[in-house]
Amino acid sequence: MQLPEGVTLDTAIHDYSPGNDGTFAVMQPIIDKLDLNANLTERKELDAFYAPYNVPADEMYPNVFFTGDEIEEIGVLQTDIDSYVAQKYAGWIVEGGVEDEWDSFQKKLQDMNVERYIQIYKDAYARYSAE
Secondary structure, X not given: OOOOOOOOHHHHHHHHOOOOOOOOOOOHHHHHHOOOOHHHHHHHHHHHHHHHHOOOHHHOOOOOOOOHHHHHHHHHHHXXXXXXXXXXXXXXXXXXXXXXXXXXXXXXXXXXXXXXXXHHHHHHHHHHHHO
């Protein structure tokens, strides 16, 4: 099919495909009538079990915007910090020793400029909160 001039593929799919002309939602009364397979039943049970531990939406860190310079800096800092933290966590889970290594772990994070990393997020949050 040749697309009309000025029409993108996404627009054509939306305009010409059946069933793309409304918003749909499955409401709780319908959900209650569904027969859940074993996977969905387990997920429903796990959701109920972990519900008390979920962080409320109003307490979650929001989607903030960073400046171009902040994005560059985060890219450098986060790569090293995340890699180091993941390595240490894995080691502690397998071999233990977190108590013995905790001070050196924190020192290494300081050496990796974790304070600057945190400050970037604080600055972005301050801009977000000011809006």
